[in-house]
Amino acid sequence: MSDFLKNHKFSILLILTGIAFYWSFAYDLNRADFIKLISLYTGLFFISFKLIQLEKNNFWLLAGTAVLFRLVFIAATPNLSQDFYRFIWDGQLILEGINPYLSVPNDLKELTTSLEFTEQKLLQGMGSLSAGNFTSYPPINQLLFAISTFLGGRGILGSVVVMRFFIILADLGTLYFGRKLLLKLKLPAQQIFWFILNPFIIIELTGNLHFEGVMLFFLIWSIYLLHQKKWLWSAMLLGISVSVKLLPLLFLPLLWNYFIKSKKIENSDIQALNFKKLLGYYFIVGLTVIASFLPFISSEFISNFSTSIALWFQKFEFNASIYYVVRWVGFQLKGYNIIATAGKILPLIVILILAGLAFFRRNNSTQKLIGTMLLGVSAYFFLATTVHPWYITTPLLLSVFTKFRFALVWSFLVVLSYSAYTEAGFRENYWLIGIEYIVVIGIFLLEIFKSKLLTRLPYYN
Template sequence: MTDFLKHHKFSILLILTGVAFYGSFAYDLNRADFIKLVGLYTGLFFISFKLIQLEKTNFWMLAGAAIIFRLVFIAATPNLSQDFYRFIWDGQLILEGNNPYLSVPDNWKELLASLNLTKQKLIQGMGSLSAGNYTSYPPVNQLLFTISTFLGGKSILGSVIAMRFFIVLADLGTLYLGRKLLLKLNLPPYQIFWFILNPFIIIELTGNLHFEAVMLFFFTWAIYLLHHKKWIWSAVFLGISVSVKLLPLLFLPLLLNYFIRSKKIENSGIHALNFKKLLGYYFVVGLTVKFSFLPFISSEFISNFSASIALWFQKFEFNASIYYIIRWIGFQLKGYNIIATAGKMLPLVVTLILLGLAFFQRNNSTEKLLKTMLLAVSVYFFLSTTVHPWYIATPLLLSVFTRYRFALIWSFLVVLSYSAYNDAGFRENYWLIGIEYIVVIAVFMLEILKPKLLSRLPYYK
């Protein structure tokens, strides 16, 4: 024990400091206090960076630190996001036998006086934007909301703790499977801690209850099984991942060359066989997703759910990059916000890019597939009208399995988007958003075009 303390005293000091910083973040931070938010966030990034640098061969110490940091948040109410109120609202509706996809919380406002105190707090807490729209959370997510609400009883904090339990378990699953996949790909296993020990992940997922953690656990499981040629179970888990968050649908076209190898094998019938496997994979994913939606299916559900998804492209704007430039040009040419038009066109551009990556990238190995997935999802977010901070969890995880590190930088700089929240209300600071994306896209381009220029930096070692 004495030798352990002697050889790891600085790391232990870093962990204790991290606990203090996370405690301040969880229990003593107002989202509008941007200076304090950035200060704590920067300090926590330094702590994680030094811990990984010092203990990269000590798996259990890094894993223990990751668990301890998450446990700090156990009884904290999320302070950077209001989404958890909607999660609990949807869970309560299901427990009462109601379909959460068929009504909006605002429809209940006429009955507000007769609603129980918890429901009143939920409607007021989630804010007008969420309360005025149909839910967009897929069925497996809804299942977790329901279980958490049941376990929490009538207590909002109890439901929060239950949801946090699921998210921490999902992160531990990602740690286990991600490390195993790194070893199979002959990559340093400590790289998984750029995700698991990243303050961005701990704060946004465990702290603020975003279920990207669960989606990415099932996604990692799917990729791990795919690497081991267990494509049926891989498809099942990818389908479950889609039923938590829809984002993994983006990756389905990229599997084309993974199944249909680009290497020509004459007269073997190998292409035809693999094409059947590809179709089979798509079929199993689709069947899994469809099965998860069955309890809610109706024509009204399809209409409401589709409308809710479309809103993210055609109505909402937050922390965008290329879209904000397009919007500015639209104001100069048209004199008004062209989001309705741009929101329809940009998904078409993304689709064309995805098809190009699917047909022209040789995604015939797990390493190449993960790299292409990273590029695809990053371009998708660069072209999106709305990029909430927790969205960056997906490119961050994918980057762990590649030589690219721009997503790590993005996971730090995305905190600048919180400058939009202040005591005067909501107002985005476009200078800070500009800094965020200029740096991220510059590194992104350098890594693709001039990787040797960055190879000596610590993040690349």
């Protein structure tokens, strides 16, 4: 024991300092105090960087530290996001036998029974925007809300604690399968800690209770099984991932060359067999997603859910990059906000980009496929009208299996978006958003150019 303390004394000091910083972040931080927020965040990034650098070969120390940092938040009420109030609300409705997709919270003020003690607090906590719109969370997510609310005794803090355990377990699953996949791809196993030990992940997922972590667990498990040639189970898990968050739907077109491998296979019979396998994969994914929606399905549900999803493209604006430039041009030319038009055109551009990546990029290995997924989802977020910080969890995890590091930089700079929350109200600082995206997109383009240059060298593997 004494030898361990002697050999790891600086790392232990970093861990203790990290616990203190996370404690302050969890229990003594006001979202409007941006100076304190970014100071703690920067300090935690330094701590994680040094720990990974010093202990990169000590898996259990880094894994234990990652769990310890997460447990600091266990009894904390999220202080950077109010979405959890809506999670609990939807969970309560399901326990009451009410379909959460068929009404907005403001419509149910007089209809609830057992929500008497918490109803007003939930409505006030989620804010008028959430309370006035239909839910957009898919069925597996809703199931987790309901279980958490039930096990939490229908109270707010109890539900929060159960949700936090689900998210921590999902992160541990991502650590397990992420490390196994890195080893299979002959990549350094410690790279998974750029995700697991990243303060951005700990704060946004465990701290702020965003279920992207659960979605990513099923996604990385699916990719691992895909690499192992276990198509059936991979497809089912990808379907479950979509039923937690819809984002993985973006990756379906990118599987074309992974299955077909048309540039390497001359035998048309083999191509036909792989095409059938691809269709079977899509069928299983679709069947899994549809099965999860069946308990809620109705024409009214389809209308409400579609309306809720459309809001993210045509109404909501936050921390955007290219869209804000387009919006500024629109103001100069039209004299008003063109989000209704841009929100229809930008998704079409994303579809074209995904189609190009699917058919013209050689995604015929797992590592190349993951790299293409990273490019596709990054293009989607660069063109989006709304990019909440926790959205960056997906490109960050995918980047762990590639040579790209722009997403790691993004996971640090995205904290600048929290400057919008002030004591005087919500107001985005476009200078800080500009810094965020100039740096991130600049590194992104530099890495793209560098990777293309390297592939042209005769000695490049």
